[in-house]
Amino acid sequence: MRPSEFEYHKADSLEQALALLQEFGDEGRPIAGGQSLVPMMNLRLARPAHLVDINGLGLDTIEKKDGVIRIGALVRHERYLAEPLIIDNFPAFIDGVRAIGHPTIRRNGTIGGSLAHADPTAELPLLCMLHDGEIIAASAGGERRLPATRFFEGAYMTVLEAGEMIVAVELPVPPASSSGAFVEMAERRGDFAIAACGVTLEHARGRVTRAAVACSGAGQTAMRAPQLEEALEGLELAHPDAAAAIAAFTETLNPPDDHSASADYRRALVGQLTEQALATACSRAMEAS
Template identity: 35%
Template sequence: MIPGDFEFKQPASKDEALSMLRDGGDDARPLLGGQSLIPMMKLRMASPDILVDLRGLDDLRHISIGKSIHIGAAVTQHELIGSEELFNVCPIIRETALVIADPQIRYSGTIGGNVANGDPGNDMPALMQCLDATYILESSEGIREVKARDFYEAAYFTALQTGEIVTGIRFPKPESGHGYSYQKLKRKVGDYATAAAAVVLSLSGDNVKSASVALTNLADTPLFVEKAEDILVGSQLTLNTIRATMDAAEAIMEPVSDGRGSREYRTKMGGIMVKRAIEQAAMRADGTAKGGLFGWLKR
């Protein structure tokens, strides 16, 4: 389909963009990569009267690494993949970006658009929950910060207020030597996940020192598995603890039956993605993997 009529505005600065969004009210929408918004407009799921183009704003396009990592909203998935500095401290960002859609979309799609749209099929929201990220939200009224774990309310509904945009994302730099994995089951290249899981953990000997688990496209919002930390941290990473974490994750899943599979199938696949992600994260943190398991895995 063809989108309805709209006015296209190109601000010269962030302040001008925020003023345009304020003046436009509910009829104005920000545009970054457009890989989520434009298809919604073609399907008439979104019909803004005004599009405010943020792509030319350089102060939204940066990656800064110190004690924490700060990524501007206009950084594309391609730029995330290409940043060696970011990969060296947080490699799961690249791993996740590489399974988003296809190269053509990754050249245009931005991390800000991916997290702000509220699409439960997008991959970065669950990863940001796993990394305990904070979103920086700005409007002409000022700046506020919202945790990724508190940002999503329902499908396409978020904590963003009228005239407000995500300008950046900040999260703690993962511990050196941590393990990580983003496991995504999909029907074909470029598809949304049938089920996906993000895991970041660190080990101290045979014991789990820290752990974080989040899920993609298994409910109408990304899901942070709070009980995973209680189950894993301080425990040996045995088959029993992995199964308990899978059970805790499956208990909060609410996928719908669709072309990707039934509710029951997608829930079971979600648990399997959690298992695979935990195992791969542990192998990367420990470095003693043999086959698909670890030499020290206790049964």
């Protein structure tokens, strides 16, 4: 279990990294934290001929500008837990980050790496979808802004093209009267989830004015639940009973059925986690207001 041969290139600037990635095309991969890519390489399930090391490029800031929070592709997971811009604006995001792997993984893994790896039940893809995130992908030809909801094509598959790499993720800053929560169920703490659900709410006068729901475990990628989101509008924060709407949502799901979980379990779990995330988001909203 050692990687096949490749050439290593350390990029000193984004331009250089993108030029190298363009040159190598399908044969090249950027490497940042290596927490997802290197296991695949050691198992020889990934065998890039060229690795472009982007760790020296900066791309590791979290900034607020023009109503969005921009997270550099190389921001390591543990950073969020001490970052007021995230803590203050995205409680669901913080819940989700706490559930990622283990301390060493959180210290080294990057948001760009996690999104590009596209594990079906990883936390960050779901969280970016939940928060209406846009993924900024750059190539030698320029930048593309890709809504997170259209970024993932399947398990371990994204719309990124050869020569392209993620440089940042932008999350719109939610209004002050907002709330959120994320809940996941994993066999062991730190494992990829069997299913997970994140909820965000905007509210006024004790009622939900806008909701977002994203879940994983129901398909090959995380997904939003637009009908459910609509149904949650007007929900009383003090009585967050949305069982019927959630049931209507889970009935539409067609989750995978495999050795680790049956389809009916996954479907029920998504519903249950959605209820829990919603209840927590509502009670957080009540506490804040």
